[in-house]
Amino acid sequence: MRFSANLGFLWADLPLPDAIRAAKNAGFDAVECHWPYGTASADVRTALDEAGLEMLGLNTSRGDVSAGENGLAALPGRVDDAQAAIDQAITYASEIGCKAVHVMAGFASGPEAHDTFAANLAYACAQAKPHGITILIEPLNRYDAPGYFLTTTTQAVDLIDTIDTTNLKLMFDCYHVQLMEGDLTHKLADLMPYIGHIQFASVPDRGPPATGEVNYDHVFNVISALGYDKPLGAEYKPNGPTADTLGWLRGR
Structure with missing residues (x-):
């Protein structure tokens, strides 16, 4: 099993x-x-080349953090800003050889937000395809990101099926x-055809994976048995x- 370091946290x-x-080095x-x-981007590309590592993914801009x-992609009335953020991310990703961009939805709700997000995702996929870039969407939990538009895998799958690219x-x-949602291993099995990247952290504290309520030794074994062989993202x-x-990593 291979692992990716999420440098937003690590x-x-x-x-x-x-x-x-x-x-x-780790x-x-x-x-x-x-x-x-x-x-x-040139400095990042140089470091990646020197290390012999691939940058698996990056996020679109959050917008006005202050x-x-x-995220912007599900915000009605912010389509120009959302698409500018998508263009920025795709350009940066292509410059560093990164093959995935996570399009952040933002805080929104309702049918208009759904339609806005779907339209912006369709735009992102069309812009990314010539570069060989995959667009990712990620449900966030309601405790860390209350009010975030995308919260469940069911919602995400509905969007993926609707956009159909x-x-x-x-x-x-x-x-x-x-x-x-819980029920991780069954959901991994059921959703594997939809999955473009997998991340992990302990639950509920989002710390290293050696503690908490999830047995990651078991989860990693299930992922491997399902045939998924891409690096798993350590986003803790x-x-x-x-x-x-990094004791968990040294022991594997």
Whole structure:
């Protein structure tokens, strides 16, 4: 089994190129990030090439963070801003050889938000396809992101089926899914045709995967048995220096 370091949380105290090198030295097989836009794409590409790692994914901009925004794609009346964020993410991803972009929905609800999100996702998929980039959507739990538009895998699958394009997939974050729905291993089996990336963290504290209510040794074995062989994203919040939280990785 292979693992990806999510540099939005791991080594977050380091500049992104240095975090990439730290992940390589720690034994990760790939990296992923949240919002890399403050770092020149050329510097990230150089670090990735030097480390021999792939950046698996990045997020579209949250919007105006000071105003509490957490994504734009489901916000009625913000289509221009949402599509500008999508264009920015696809351009940056193509410059660093990243093959997935997570389009963040934002805080919204109702039929108009659904239609807005669907239209923006269709736009994102069309823009991403010539670059060989997959668009990901991720349900977030209501405790960490109350009011976020996309909260369940059922909702995500409905959107994927409605848009019906080959480069729209589900980001299955075990942490969020466990908090909202539970039944992780059955859901992984049922949803595998929709899944483009898998992430994990302990539940309920979002810490390293060696603690909490989810037995990740079992979950990882199930994922492997299902034939999924891409790196799994370690998107957890270290409860100390990142290097001190990697016992789970060294033991595998």
